[in-house]
Amino acid sequence: MAIRDRLSGNEAVAVAMRQINPDVVAAFPITPSTEVPQYFSAFVANGKVDTEFVPVESEHSAMSACIGAEAAGARTMTATSANGLALMWEMLYIAASSRLPIVLAAVNRALSGPININNDHSDTMGARDSGWIQLYGETNQEAYDNMLMAVRIAEHPDVMLPVMNCFDGFITSHAVENIELLEDDAVKAFVGDYKPEHCLMDQDCPIAVGPLDTVAHYFEHKRQQAEAMKNAKKIILEVSAEFEKLTGRKYGLFEEYKMEDAEIAMVVINSTAGTAKFVIDGLRDKGVKAGLVKIRVFRPFPVDELVAALSKVKAIAVMDKADSFNAAGGPLFTDITSALYGRADGIKVVNYIYGLGGRDVKTDDLAFVFDELQEIAKTGKVKSVYNYLGVRE
Amino acid sequence: MNKKILDPAVTWKEITPGGTISDAGNAHEFKTGDWRSDRPVWLSDKCKQCLLCVPVCPDSSILVVDGKRTDFDFDHCKGCGICAKACPFGAIEMKEEE
Ligand code: SF4
Ligand code: SF4
Numbered sequence: 001m002a003i004r005d006r007l008s009g010n011e012a013v014a015v016a017m018r019q020i021n022p023d024v025v026a027a028f029p030i031t032p033s034t035e036v037p038q039y040f041s042a043f044v045a046n047g048k049v050d051t052e053f054v055p056v057e058s059e060h061s062a063m064s065a066c067i068g069a070e071a072a073g074a075r076t077m078t079a080t081s082a083n084g085l086a087l088m089w090e091m092l093y094i095a096a097s098s099r100l101p102i103v104l105a106a107v108n109r110a111l112s113g114p115i116n117i118n119n120d121h122s123d124t125m126g127a128r129d130s131g132w133i134q135l136y137g138e139t140n141q142e143a144y145d146n147m148l149m150a151v152r153i154a155e156h157p158d159v160m161l162p163v164m165n166c167f168d169g170f171i172t173s174h175a176v177e178n179i180e181l182l183e184d185d186a187v188k189a190f191v192g193d194y195k196p197e198h199c200l201m202d203q204d205c206p207i208a209v210g211p212l213d214t215v216a217h218y219f220e221h222k223r224q225q226a227e228a229m230k231n232a233k234k235i236i237l238e239v240s241a242e243f244e245k246l247t248g249r250k251y252g253l254f255e256e257y258k259m260e261d262a263e264i265a266m267v268v269i270n271s272t273a274g275t276a277k278f279v280i281d282g283l284r285d286k287g288v289k290a291g292l293v294k295i296r297v298f299r300p301f302p303v304d305e306l307v308a309a310l311s312k313v314k315a316i317a318v319m320d321k322a323d324s325f326n327a328a329g330g331p332l333f334t335d336i337t338s339a340l341y342g343r344a345d346g347i348k349v350v351n352y353i354y355g356l357g358g359r360d361v362k363t364d365d366l367a368f369v370f371d372e373l374q375e376i377a378k379t380g381k382v383k384s385v386y387n388y389l390g391v392r393e
Numbered sequence: 394m395n396k397k398i399l400d401p402a403v404t405w406k407e408i409t410p411g412g413t414i415s416d417a418g419n420a421h422e423f424k425t426g427d428w429r430s431d432r433p434v435w436l437s438d439k440c441k442q443c444l445l446c447v448p449v450c451p452d453s454s455i456l457v458v459d460g461k462r463t464d465f466d467f468d469h470c471k472g473c474g475i476c477a478k479a480c481p482f483g484a485i486e487m488k489e490e491e
Contacts, residue, residue: 099411160410198413208414216401221412223405 002247003181009140009172012179013079013105013165014039016147018049019187022103023074023194026054026065028084031117032169033107036079059084063091063102070100071209073199075151077102081169082109082123089127095162096131097225098210101154102162104132105147108270108321109169110357118358119169121269125322125331131225133163133232134299138255138273140177142296143167145249148182151191152239158231160196168271170358182247190246229300236297253302255294256309258284262291264373265310267336268319269295272354272361276319279366290370295332303339310336311344314377317369319389321355329386348376354389365390421469425452429472432490435464439484446476446485 007015014036017025025044027037037053044053052074056062062078070076080088085106095102111122124134135150137143143165150163167173182190198207213221233253240251257277259265266276273294283290293309310316318337320330328334333351340347352369355361369389376382399408409415440462447455447462454470456463477485 097411098413198415205415206417208417209411211412211414213412217399217403217408217412220403220405220408221410224408224410227405228410 005179005181006176007140007179008174008176009143009167010035011039012140012144013147016144017077018043019184020151020191021049022051022077024052024069024076026056026062027078028056028059028062030081030084032109032173033079033081036105059087063088066102067091067095067100070102071200073196073201075194079105081107082111085123085127086111092127092130099160100162101160103150103154104164106164106166107169107173108166116357119171120321120356122322124164124166128299128331133161135165136269136296136298137167138271140172141179143172148187149239149243153236155194156235159228159235161228171271233300253297253305257292259291259309261289262313263289264315264377265291265293265313266317267293275361275363276366279363283370301335306339307343315348315373317373318351320353323353348382350382350385352387352389359390424468425471426468429490431472431474431487433465433477434486434488436484439482441482446480449475449479
């Protein structure tokens, strides 16, 4: 029987961690992710989990401790945001290339500077090519569900890659919503035990982890790592299907909202999807065929599936809550356009950088984008490809 | 994990994930001798067997048998010349590797 509750996103993720009962959690506090290790350390103190909690002195150390623990054979988790993630940078790559299935709750916050504690996606977008799988979630429920599935995805023998469970700082992390939790036993059965094929604590099969990798072998390791990321797509779908059987909640690589007959579409990540759905409902009442694609899995990037979902529309607005400073477009935009290139040519695609540093994203803002899309669909003309939404001009 | 020494021809499908080394104490399998540009030459007639050269070698490439040094282990000697500097009797000379 599912448990109905009302929790903030951070508390929901901490509850998921309690139910998973990992062997090690190493974390350092940073807004807005602080509550995740804070709630979790209370579970540790109250004897609700068997976890070794390692209160480190920085995020670099947090990820380093996670790497050591995971390599030893321990199921390991952490949480961070923004500059904390940036301080982990060096170790993020080492975790991924050492094939250590660590799970990280990444509570999205603007990366300084200037210093800002509010939500955008500049932190995890910067880490998009670090070799981590990236799952994104719109609501507290999705943040909770993704945390449970992340463990299974990361630890699958065909994957063995770390996973970031990303959700919006404050909007999702701090707002309290209704949520359906699984029973502790159901989570326990779903995640199972972590039994890595090789680990440092296996005395019958001594190994060394993280050695110098010379010209003769480094490239082969990178190729193998790339294959694991390709494999992840299938495993994510398998784990999500199993999760659906358990909960009734369906997850794919992305969510399609009113896309069946859509002529114009918005592509968005995280909480803004809720606002966009509301705007789309209004447009649909007026007969405008608008739809939404909400990315759940950003790494691996579901190229073929996205092309199939978007190939029938006339115009697309890709919404980026992070800029790339490449003078060309945000990270989601450049990935979407390169996915479409040669597979679904001729669709007009525009990019909006929005909501940086926690700037409010209102229904009027998104309605404006849909107006522009209607104009583009009608005339076939794009005034400007790379745009900023909600900034004072 | 199979105990195996990866040869340079191993494919990405067979290589150990993450570069994990699947055996303990196998560093001697890695022949570092081909990095050498200079080569130590042991002048055994000048050698007093004081063994001062042995502990300074960073590659453990001066082999001691029955308390006496023998010739260099050229599979692993990198030609750094530390042993030649340490020898008080001029019994090690560095020569350019051919
Ligand atoms: S230091 Fe010189 S003399 Fe002493 S053992 Fe070595 S080679 Fe011989
Ligand atoms: S040259 Fe260097 S590596 Fe070679 S035996 Fe002497 S000390 Fe060892």
